[in-house]
Amino acid sequence: MGHVTQNGAGQLDDQAFAEWLAGEAGAALTALRAGRGFADPVALKDAGDRVSHELMTAALARWRPADAVLSEEESDARRAWEAGAGDAPARLTADRVWIIDPLDGTREFSEAGRTDWAVHVALWQRSAGPDGGLVAGAVGIPARTAVDGAPLILGTGCPTPAAVDGPLRIAVSRSRPPAFVGELLDLLDARAVPMGSAGVKVCAVVTGEVDAYVHAGGQYEWDSAAPVAVALGAGMHACRIDGSPLRYNRANPRLPDLLVCRPESAGQLLDAIARTGVEMAV
Ligand SMILES: Nc1ncnc2c1ncn2[C@@H]1O[C@H](COP(=O)(O)O)[C@@H](OP(=O)(O)O)[C@H]1O
Ligand SMILES: [Mg+2]
Numbered sequence: 330m331g332h333v334t335q336n337g338a339g340q341l342d343d344q345a346f347a348e349w350l351a352g353e354a355g356a357a358l359t360a361l362r363a364g365r366g367f368a369d370p371v372a373l374k375d376a377g378d379r380v381s382h383e384l385m386t387a388a389l390a391r392w393r394p395a396d397a398v399l400s401e402e403e404s405d406a407r408r409a410w411e412a413g414a415g416d417a418p419a420r421l422t423a424d425r426v427w428i429i430d431p432l433d434g435t436r437e438f439s440e441a442g443r444t445d446w447a448v449h450v451a452l453w454q455r456s457a458g459p460d461g462g463l464v465a466g467a468v469g470i471p472a473r474t475a476v477d478g479a480p481l482i483l484g485t486g487c488p489t490p491a492a493v494d495g496p497l498r499i500a501v502s503r504s505r506p507p508a509f510v511g512e513l514l515d516l517l518d519a520r521a522v523p524m525g526s527a528g529v530k531v532c533a534v535v536t537g538e539v540d541a542y543v544h545a546g547g548q549y550e551w552d553s554a555a556p557v558a559v560a561l562g563a564g565m566h567a568c569r570i571d572g573s574p575l576r577y578n579r580a581n582p583r584l585p586d587l588l589v590c591r592p593e594s595a596g597q598l599l600d601a602i603a604r605t606g607v608e609m610a611v
Pocket of ligand 1: 401430434435436501502503504505524525527545548549552
């Protein structure tokens with residue numbers, strides 16, 4: 330998309346801009362990985378987070394200057410704002426907020442040969458519903474390629490994948506699977522598919538590689554906003570693990586659990602999750 334940089338990414342609509350930005354950040358991360366190698370994984374992770382965050386926030390400041398940003402890599406990103414605790418962050422009064430995770434699956438990014446890491450770009454808009462809503466989203470998986478050979482970027486226009494017969498395949502974190510997953514698998518006679526990155530796991534649902542992604546125990550809005558926008562665009566179901574809606578741009582950006590799945594599996598999965606007795610974190 331070199332022509333975009335020449336002519337100005339400001340001319341793109343929000344969805345095209347999200348995909349463009351995911352591509353730009355992904356290219357920078359791929360170059361960083363190739364240039365530095367894997368000898369010092371901690372330094373590689375830190376550099377990845379920083380380089381991608383700086384690229385993305387500079388592009389947003391340039392091309393979407395009126396919009397607010399919530400990025401994992403801001404120093405106070407995890408702060409839960411409470412009324413009376415000083416000025417509210419700009420994002421809480423803004424009409425449009427870009428919710429970005431410059432590098433999701435940081436651990437996998439620092440491991441040679443792994444492709445399960447991603448770049449997340451989502452746009453939340455206040456006018457999109459009583460609680461606002463996601464109106465654009467892109468997940469880049471730069472170490473994987475699309476059919477045309479370009480780095481893989483999923484937007485909101487993905488086709489709904491065909492259903493596959495057989496036991497349910499459930500994507501879970503390879504390093505922090507929720508405690509109730511073993512019981513859930515037993516109840517459903519399902520199979521776990523461990524992988525890194527929330528974005529990669531949601532994209533695995535969207536492409537039909539798995540039937541569902543379940544997480545609990547901790548996450549923030551930036552981990553799921555763009556993946557959920559992509560999943561909803563493909564006709565998938567997305568909710569908290571008690572079936573309640575996922576809400577974004579909240580005063581507290583913690584969003585510790587989610588379920589993304591094929592719509593026809595949602596009832597069965599939510600019933601089984603409830604039967605495990607798992608308690609929802611706030
Ligand atoms: N218990 C937890 N608490 C906080 N964040 C968590 C978490 N479990 C997973 N995450 C975050 O969710 C993303 C996907 O995790 P996983 O690869 O384990 O599925 C990671 O984002 P980052 O890589 O951006 O930090 C990770 O930090
Ligand atoms: Mg993340």
